[in-house]
Amino acid sequence: MQAPVNVAICGLGTVGGGSLRLLRGNADEIARRAGCPIQVVRVATRRPRAIKIDSAISLGSDPFEAVQDDNVQVIVEAMGGFDPAFAVVSQALAGGKQVVTANKALIAERGNELFAIAEENGTTLAYESSVAGGIPIIKNLREGLAANRIEWLAGIINGTGNFILTEMAVGGRTFEDVLAEAQDLGYAEADPSFDVDGIDAAHKLTIMASIAFGIPLQFASTYTEGISTLAPEDLAYAEELGYRIKHLGIARRTDKGVEMRVHPTLISKRWLLSEVSGVDNAVVVKGHAAGSTMYQGPGAGADATASAVVADIIDIARQLRAGGRQPLVPSLHYHGAALDLPVVPIDSIASEYYLRIPVLDRMGVMARITRVLEQHAISIEAVIQKEVHGGSVPIVLLTHAVAESSMNAAIAELAKLADVVGPIGRVRVAPFPAGE
Amino acid sequence: MQAPVNVAICGLGTVGGGSLRLLRGNADEIARRAGCPIQVVRVATRRPRAIKIDSAISLGSDPFEAVQDDNVQVIVEAMGGFDPAFAVVSQALAGGKQVVTANKALIAERGNELFAIAEENGTTLAYESSVAGGIPIIKNLREGLAANRIEWLAGIINGTGNFILTEMAVGGRTFEDVLAEAQDLGYAEADPSFDVDGIDAAHKLTIMASIAFGIPLQFASTYTEGISTLAPEDLAYAEELGYRIKHLGIARRTDKGVEMRVHPTLISKRWLLSEVSGVDNAVVVKGHAAGSTMYQGPGAGADATASAVVADIIDIARQLRAGGRQPLVPSLHYHGAALDLPVVPIDSIASEYYLRIPVLDRMGVMARITRVLEQHAISIEAVIQKEVHGGSVPIVLLTHAVAESSMNAAIAELAKLADVVGPIGRVRVAPFPAGE
Numbered sequence: 001m002q003a004p005v006n007v008a009i010c011g012l013g014t015v016g017g018g019s020l021r022l023l024r025g026n027a028d029e030i031a032r033r034a035g036c037p038i039q040v041v042r043v044a045t046r047r048p049r050a051i052k053i054d055s056a057i058s059l060g061s062d063p064f065e066a067v068q069d070d071n072v073q074v075i076v077e078a079m080g081g082f083d084p085a086f087a088v089v090s091q092a093l094a095g096g097k098q099v100v101t102a103n104k105a106l107i108a109e110r111g112n113e114l115f116a117i118a119e120e121n122g123t124t125l126a127y128e129s130s131v132a133g134g135i136p137i138i139k140n141l142r143e144g145l146a147a148n149r150i151e152w153l154a155g156i157i158n159g160t161g162n163f164i165l166t167e168m169a170v171g172g173r174t175f176e177d178v179l180a181e182a183q184d185l186g187y188a189e190a191d192p193s194f195d196v197d198g199i200d201a202a203h204k205l206t207i208m209a210s211i212a213f214g215i216p217l218q219f220a221s222t223y224t225e226g227i228s229t230l231a232p233e234d235l236a237y238a239e240e241l242g243y244r245i246k247h248l249g250i251a252r253r254t255d256k257g258v259e260m261r262v263h264p265t266l267i268s269k270r271w272l273l274s275e276v277s278g279v280d281n282a283v284v285v286k287g288h289a290a291g292s293t294m295y296q297g298p299g300a301g302a303d304a305t306a307s308a309v310v311a312d313i314i315d316i317a318r319q320l321r322a323g324g325r326q327p328l329v330p331s332l333h334y335h336g337a338a339l340d341l342p343v344v345p346i347d348s349i350a351s352e353y354y355l356r357i358p359v360l361d362r363m364g365v366m367a368r369i370t371r372v373l374e375q376h377a378i379s380i381e382a383v384i385q386k387e388v389h390g391g392s393v394p395i396v397l398l399t400h401a402v403a404e405s406s407m408n409a410a411i412a413e414l415a416k417l418a419d420v421v422g423p424i425g426r427v428r429v430a431p432f433p434a435g436e
Numbered sequence: 437m438q439a440p441v442n443v444a445i446c447g448l449g450t451v452g453g454g455s456l457r458l459l460r461g462n463a464d465e466i467a468r469r470a471g472c473p474i475q476v477v478r479v480a481t482r483r484p485r486a487i488k489i490d491s492a493i494s495l496g497s498d499p500f501e502a503v504q505d506d507n508v509q510v511i512v513e514a515m516g517g518f519d520p521a522f523a524v525v526s527q528a529l530a531g532g533k534q535v536v537t538a539n540k541a542l543i544a545e546r547g548n549e550l551f552a553i554a555e556e557n558g559t560t561l562a563y564e565s566s567v568a569g570g571i572p573i574i575k576n577l578r579e580g581l582a583a584n585r586i587e588w589l590a591g592i593i594n595g596t597g598n599f600i601l602t603e604m605a606v607g608g609r610t611f612e613d614v615l616a617e618a619q620d621l622g623y624a625e626a627d628p629s630f631d632v633d634g635i636d637a638a639h640k641l642t643i644m645a646s647i648a649f650g651i652p653l654q655f656a657s658t659y660t661e662g663i664s665t666l667a668p669e670d671l672a673y674a675e676e677l678g679y680r681i682k683h684l685g686i687a688r689r690t691d692k693g694v695e696m697r698v699h700p701t702l703i704s705k706r707w708l709l710s711e712v713s714g715v716d717n718a719v720v721v722k723g724h725a726a727g728s729t730m731y732q733g734p735g736a737g738a739d740a741t742a743s744a745v746v747a748d749i750i751d752i753a754r755q756l757r758a759g760g761r762q763p764l765v766p767s768l769h770y771h772g773a774a775l776d777l778p779v780v781p782i783d784s785i786a787s788e789y790y791l792r793i794p795v796l797d798r799m800g801v802m803a804r805i806t807r808v809l810e811q812h813a814i815s816i817e818a819v820i821q822k823e824v825h826g827g828s829v830p831i832v833l834l835t836h837a838v839a840e841s842s843m844n845a846a847i848a849e850l851a852k853l854a855d856v857v858g859p860i861g862r863v864r865v866a867p868f869p870a871g872e
Contacts (some may be wrong), residue, residue: 022725026585032650033582035771079575128580134726136580143579144564144572146469147464147504147746245443272732290570290743293733296708299724307726312584318764321771328754328764335471335757 008066014079018302134304148287205249356425452514454738570740584723641685807828
């Protein structure tokens with residue numbers, strides 16, 4: 001057995017604490033896998049924590065002490081946020097240290113800079129734990145599927161959102177009702193916008209799209225739409241039409257460029273992805289050779305995230321053991337320059353749509369609605385119109401594919417009809433057939 | 437871009453031909469991922485094939501010429517079988533060449549020898565394509581989940597068998613009927629025993645168990661039972677009880693040792709794995725930290741298998757590019773010795789069971805059956821007894837967990853009852869709760 005690899009953990013919350021416990025609790029197996037022991041020599045935390053720190057570990061509050069420590073080979077950045085995480089990671093890389101981070105916001109928004117620093121200094125910036133928790137999706141994209149032209153990927157990549165949609169679908173409950181329960185259960189933060197507005201999912205999607213298509217990280221170009229406007233009846237109508245609604249991150253390569261978008265999406269019930277429920281995550285990747293492969297499991301939690309952090313450390317240890325500081329696998333996507341592919345703006349995307357139009361139940365209403373759709377070259381695939389005697393009733397439509405700009409224009413015009421008595425619900429249908 | 441890596445493909449059937457096509461058709465993307473071009477310089481095939489071979493490629497019939505060729509760095513063994521595959525692979529490794537094989541039988545039955553030769557000679561024997569086609573399950577077990585103590589894994593790892601069971605369940609058709617269709621469709625060989633008797637699945641399970649638990653490859657100790665004795669009514673009754681029947685490979689670590697077994701298995705319908713249908717494969721891995729993660733996709737086919745072969749070649753190219761011949765990741769499981777864990781014989785395994793007992797519908801039959809079960813300390817969890825007036829009727833039972841030896845003794849005794857008028861159907865229930 002070779003000399004140990006020395007690790008500093010910066011931040012001792014869920015991720016840092018979980019990683020420390022995993023490295024300690026499974027040390028023998030990890031050493032057999034890595035080819036050398038992995039020992040935590042330093043912990044930087046600003047808050048005292050309810051986790052035992054061995055006396056051999058230097059405990060401090062300043063992560064920059066770890067960055068300066070010549071005895072430390074690997075820095076685990078588990079602080080989250082940008083400040084001081086960016087400075088810690090960039091200085092550690094500049095000093096030639098190997099860095100592992102779980103910080104999806106940092107990678108998605110500042111990754112281009114950080115990967116450049118890593119490459120200049122011939123070292124590693126690893127981030128498996130930043131996407132989909134314990135599911136090794138980064139490794140599958142960068143290595144397992146490396147022979148493929150990735151055509152698209154689609155993921156349920158926010159556990160909180162999937163829990164909320166699952167409960168809304170199963171129990172017919174409102175978004176607000178389930179959100180309150182998720183907050184009680186600790187699945188959702190007091191400020192839930194990061195999860196339910198899709199920002200967290202957009203960070204993860206940005207990272208996966210960059211790897212899949214060999215493009216720079218472009219978080220600002222990822223279209224993001226949340227789930228808070230969905231009504232329980234939307235999930236019920238979707239079910240009736242043969243679909244489920246999931247909050248999907250979709251990255252797709254078309255002739256026009258790359259689509260990157262996070263929004264509620266109808267997916268066919270015949271698709272295995274539609275069965276992924278509760279707080280689980282899952283990503284389907286369509287490779288031109290491998291076909292559709294799916295990766296599913298717990299997307300969050302201390303242990304699952306630590307599994308990914310420590311897998312990164314083991315990769316690094318294997319590499320250091322072989323005498324190399326520089327990673328064999330490019331940190332992001334390619335050896336060499338990224339591809340310069342345009343990002344398709346959401347207005348230019350073509351999609352099938354689910355529409356829920358609340359109307360007054362009176363003579364000729366369907367004709368007036370279909371006329372507006374027809375004027376925008378939108379044809380109808382399926383309709384649900386429940387018989388209600390008097391008052392307001394929803395007309396539910398599934399359309400054939402149309403450009404988003406046309407759909408927006410049609411919806412604006414529909415909203416002006418005297419028949420229409422409330423906001424029009426609109427959900428995109430997944431742009432790939434079931435079983436593809 | 438660095439110098440190309442030179443590959444020889446031995447065998448030009450489904451796997452070899454698919455790999456050649458993939459390397460040619462996606463050469464640019466593969467070079468960007470690998471950091472260097474990957475070029476096929478030699479093809480050895482004994483049969484002329486309907487695939488175009490570039491004139492720059494040396495075409496011959498003798499794979500040993502590729503082994504002897506100093507210009508070749510990587511040998512792809514795509515011949516299948518043991519002779520001459522074993523000699524080709526072992527001589528290539530002894531000569532310091534990197535080897536990629538899709539040959540599950542070779543790895544499962546002769547892998548211990550071959551990995552020793554690879555290690556002695558500081559070279560690589562890669563075999564991602566030997567298990568589950570395009571799904572990178574080997575990489576996930578060896579790398580993505582390397583921080584975990586693997587508690588168990590369970591896989592649908594034979595597409596032919598899963599197609600047959602899916603069709604039997606959906607259409608209520610007999611095994612023989614669906615098998616004939618599978619043969620017509622080209623999903624099953626003229627001699628289907630390799631697939632339907634579980635030998636193919638046992639090869640794959642043996643390989644996964646070895647990686648997961650750090651034990652030597654022990655194909656001879658893997659218990660194997662096929663699907664040909666299942667009746668369509670078994671699948672229907674299972675459904676009624678909340679289960680589906682899948683031909684699972686199960687590897688599990690218990691206090692008594694390691695279980696390795698391939699047999700028809702009842703799994704809860706609440707389990708995502710139960711939804712994997714048709715020719716698809718899927719493997720669920722339970723890690724102590726990552727929890728249950730599932731890997732699903734096409735388990736066979738030229739393109740999917742080639743995706744895995746070429747991923748292995750890219751891994752090797754990345755390593756050669758960095759100047760290393762020796763793999764960073766141990767070829768099988770550990771740096772250093774395998775663990776010496778006993779394999780639990782099937783008789784000693786405890787399981788819940790599904791039983792279908794064809795009886796004459798007469799007074800007291802249920803009491804006589806439960807008495808026999810009671811005498812063997814077998815308690816009943818659920819019963820289905822359809823009302824039939826006169827004649828033979830099946831009693832369907834779900835039992836609590838009991839040792840297989842007790843169950844066998846009970847079945848032998850039941851078979852002697854005058855009430856019992858046909859062979860007793862017996863299927864094990866998966867030894868892990870849904871959602872674990």
